Amino acid sequence: MKKLFKDPVLLLMFTIVTVALTVFVIYPLINVFVYPDSTDYAGVFSDLRYRKAALNSFMIMILSTLTATVFGFIYAYSIVKTDIPGKKFFRVISILPLFSPPFMVAFSYLMLFGKNGLITYGLFGVRASILGWHGLWLAQTIAFFPVASMSIEGVLRSISPSVEYAGRNLGADGFNLFRRVTLPLSTPGIAGAALLVSILVLADFGNPIMISGDFSVLATEAWMRVEGWGDVAGAAVISIILLIPSVLIFLFQRFWVKRRSYVTITGKIVNIKQKPTVWWARILFFIFCSIVALMIILVYLGILLGAVVKGWGFDWTLTTQWLTEVLVRGKELVNSLVYSVLAGSISAALAIVAAYLVSRNRGPLTKYIDFAAILPAALPGIFIGIGYSVTFTSGVVDLYGTAIIVILAMIFWNISMGYQTGLNAFKQISVSLSEAALNMGANQLTTFWKIEAPLVKSSFVSAFIVSFIRSITTLSVIVFLATSHNKVATFTIMNFISDGFFGKAAALTTFLLIIAFLVLLAGRKIAGKNIQLFD
Amino acid sequence: MKRIVVGLLIALIASTVLFAAGQTEAEQESVIIYAALDEKTTQDLSKAFEEQTGIKAEIALQIEQAGSISGRIKAEADNPRADVFIGGNSNYHADLARNELLQSYRSPMIDEANISEEFMDKNNYWTGWYLGALCMIYNNERFENEIAPLGVNPPATWDDLLNPVYEGEVIASNPATTGGAYLMMAAQIFRLGDIQKGFDFIRELDKNVASYTKGANGSIPLVSQGEAIVGFAWGHDTLKQQIQGNLPITVVFPEDTGFEIGAASIIKNGPNSENAQKFIDFLLSAEAGKINAANGYRYPVRGGVELPEGVPAFESLDFAPWDLDLAEAQTDAWKKEWASITGK
Numbered sequence: 068m069k070k071l072f073k074d075p076v077l078l079l080m081f082t083i084v085t086v087a088l089t090v091f092v093i094y095p096l097i098n099v100f101v102y103p104d105s106t107d108y109a110g111v112f113s114d115l116r117y118r119k120a121a122l123n124s125f126m127i128m129i130l131s132t133l134t135a136t137v138f139g140f141i142y143a144y145s146i147v148k149t150d151i152p153g154k155k156f157f158r159v160i161s162i163l164p165l166f167s168p169p170f171m172v173a174f175s176y177l178m179l180f181g182k183n184g185l186i187t188y189g190l191f192g193v194r195a196s197i198l199g200w201h202g203l204w205l206a207q208t209i210a211f212f213p214v215a216s217m218s219i220e221g222v223l224r225s226i227s228p229s230v231e232y233a234g235r236n237l238g239a240d241g242f243n244l245f246r247r248v249t250l251p252l253s254t255p256g257i258a259g260a261a262l263l264v265s266i267l268v269l270a271d272f273g274n275p276i277m278i279s280g281d282f283s284v285l286a287t288e289a290w291m292r293v294e295g296w297g298d299v300a301g302a303a304v305i306s307i308i309l310l311i312p313s314v315l316i317f318l319f320q321r322f323w324v325k326r327r328s329y330v331t332i333t334g335k336i337v338n339i340k341q342k343p344t345v346w347w348a349r350i351l352f353f354i355f356c357s358i359v360a361l362m363i364i365l366v367y368l369g370i371l372l373g374a375v376v377k378g379w380g381f382d383w384t385l386t387t388q389w390l391t392e393v394l395v396r397g398k399e400l401v402n403s404l405v406y407s408v409l410a411g412s413i414s415a416a417l418a419i420v421a422a423y424l425v426s427r428n429r430g431p432l433t434k435y436i437d438f439a440a441i442l443p444a445a446l447p448g449i450f451i452g453i454g455y456s457v458t459f460t461s462g463v464v465d466l467y468g469t470a471i472i473v474i475l476a477m478i479f480w481n482i483s484m485g486y487q488t489g490l491n492a493f494k495q496i497s498v499s500l501s502e503a504a505l506n507m508g509a510n511q512l513t514t515f516w517k518i519e520a521p522l523v524k525s526s527f528v529s530a531f532i533v534s535f536i537r538s539i540t541t542l543s544v545i546v547f548l549a550t551s552h553n554k555v556a557t558f559t560i561m562n563f564i565s566d567g568f569f570g571k572a573a574a575l576t577t578f579l580l581i582i583a584f585l586v587l588l589a590g591r592k593i594a595g596k597n598i599q600l601f602d
Numbered sequence: 603m604k605r606i607v608v609g610l611l612i613a614l615i616a617s618t619v620l621f622a623a624g625q626t627e628a629e630q631e632s633v634i635i636y637a638a639l640d641e642k643t644t645q646d647l648s649k650a651f652e653e654q655t656g657i658k659a660e661i662a663l664q665i666e667q668a669g670s671i672s673g674r675i676k677a678e679a680d681n682p683r684a685d686v687f688i689g690g691n692s693n694y695h696a697d698l699a700r701n702e703l704l705q706s707y708r709s710p711m712i713d714e715a716n717i718s719e720e721f722m723d724k725n726n727y728w729t730g731w732y733l734g735a736l737c738m739i740y741n742n743e744r745f746e747n748e749i750a751p752l753g754v755n756p757p758a759t760w761d762d763l764l765n766p767v768y769e770g771e772v773i774a775s776n777p778a779t780t781g782g783a784y785l786m787m788a789a790q791i792f793r794l795g796d797i798q799k800g801f802d803f804i805r806e807l808d809k810n811v812a813s814y815t816k817g818a819n820g821s822i823p824l825v826s827q828g829e830a831i832v833g834f835a836w837g838h839d840t841l842k843q844q845i846q847g848n849l850p851i852t853v854v855f856p857e858d859t860g861f862e863i864g865a866a867s868i869i870k871n872g873p874n875s876e877n878a879q880k881f882i883d884f885l886l887s888a889e890a891g892k893i894n895a896a897n898g899y900r901y902p903v904r905g906g907v908e909l910p911e912g913v914p915a916f917e918s919l920d921f922a923p924w925d926l927d928l929a930e931a932q933t934d935a936w937k938k939e940w941a942s943i944t945g946k
Contacts, residue, residue, distance in 0.1 A: 182828055297671075380827055460677055550664075566823070567823035
């Protein structure tokens, strides 16, 4: 602590980070619990409807997590451990959904696979309804398996081929090797990925609002409490029911699974070529990846087509009407871009500073910062939205309907991502590295610029990109905060869809995607290909 | 470093002073509006009011979700920022009145223009200024291809929805999630003149229902999309979307249909309560009615207002007897009964 008062810059950083996290993470969190009174709690708890919604939420969480994780595992396994053709293509395709609004899958599938869907009915003449839990299951599987795939890919890569070689030499082969060596080694990683996915599924608002029909889940019920009955307090209670399992899963993932992850230590990385895959397995893996990739490509084709035809399902005349109309209106797109750039950069900067403080200092205060900076990763978007709406829209600080409240919510909802990236970066910068530089005659400043800054720069860029993308694509966070003054594209898209204006909704989604991908490309240019996205 | 800090401080102070100056400048006569209407209607109303009265009508909030606005007014209970809340069905306003957040006011225009008492709150907490009628919709192509060949005529009455040919092809709305859908359910009870008969209808209808949407108008996109063949929704929203979006659906106003009253109310202890009264008077004028009808396809409560093309004359509609107070009083009981019947 003495050090703190000697170093005013350090003191300032500690103060800013601590105050910011307390006011914008901890305080709204507590407020959601305090805001409803006992009748609000009793009203929601005694209502069978919400008991059912809670059950539904958990049911769909288990289903979607299961399929998304299995899909993610097979997909990642195909990319890392087999020699199917087109691996690079499959990899790129599976990354796309991570940079798109999550509700996009449901929106597109509604147009493609509904009773009058272009594919189900148009192509195969099948009239099958997609509304309900099964449609939601499909949409969430496709929307969230990339998260599992990406995370499992990392795990599989960390299993050195030499371990598998050793297995082979000891007599295991093919499936046996997979069962006895690869799978056990990656189990903790798979469990971690599954838990990560389950938090996302539980918090998912966009897919159920579009496609779940009358299968109700907690996230959408909370919104309907406000939208249908003007009852913010009731919505707060529902969001608490959603928060508890989410936090429990998160803690479990952090403290249980992470401790059980195996690292195969093999000394130097040996570049051993993998044994070729058996021909029939190769075909099976290839077919699987192709189908999954097709399901993703269809999402985008559906949106693009929806944006340029006059009336989906009944008038296939091409038109630029929707594209020009949403571009001329434009306000939402500009808001989306400006808010997300601001939120992304402030969030990344604050996160990196917090990571720096935590990794270079010890004490109760750093433990607190660590806790508060990690916590938002466990908070469902609607919880943040409700938290901000009950905390910062009355009394002294009334930010209702302002850009500030939306930007703040985006900053602190995303801070955990940048924080994790930052922690990893500072871990890599060994103190001995800078000491070595100093011994070679470099001064303090040179050491910082030559050694620490380059590493921090790329983690700043990747933190920025992640929180920018999450900000520009979120619906759940802003739905409780949006008004005519600060509305963003995702909110307008939701309204377009509920009004039946599919063309406008698809056109606006298209522009949103273009912006997101451009920023991603720019980020990769600046930071190189090694930016770490989505832990 | 020092220079930056000083610079920032100066900027901060300057902006605060400018902000304060801006605040005092706005002392002109004004009225602050929260509107649960579409953007264009709101702007046109505000402009017309300014021209007519010289009072500045400031749109502080415009969002089509009336629930969001009602939530906002509740949050501001201690320090109301707005004067009037316009749009949204009377449910939302009645709820605010129950929370003692509204100021009662009876506009002289009601008697002047001879507007029916049926559309007004008995305690004058809210004023009805437009109506939306409940309509049925069907998907043209799917009806022609799948239902017409069976020798079935297009749906014209509520009971037509019970025809087994529509099994799994009806989109209804969920009264538990929104007040608008609750009114749609109440419409069946009022139409049949008996609570038991009303719920019998709902039980029968449930056999055909594919999905109960969360929003009151959830059937519009789904029926247009062909996800189901028939559904029901608010007529003004449907007509607007059908005409502007060129949707492939037909709109039918059945006999004995239900309606919602679009209301306006004065927020208690708002900054400009007197001007708020003038704004309510204005909403009942022919001019405001015309703006509202032209942009939103809603029926003004006063007669003799020109309606946009494609909107059937108000006189051609046939409404069921209506008892809003009973619907209000029975909200919890009826919602529960509905849930036990549908299992939703």
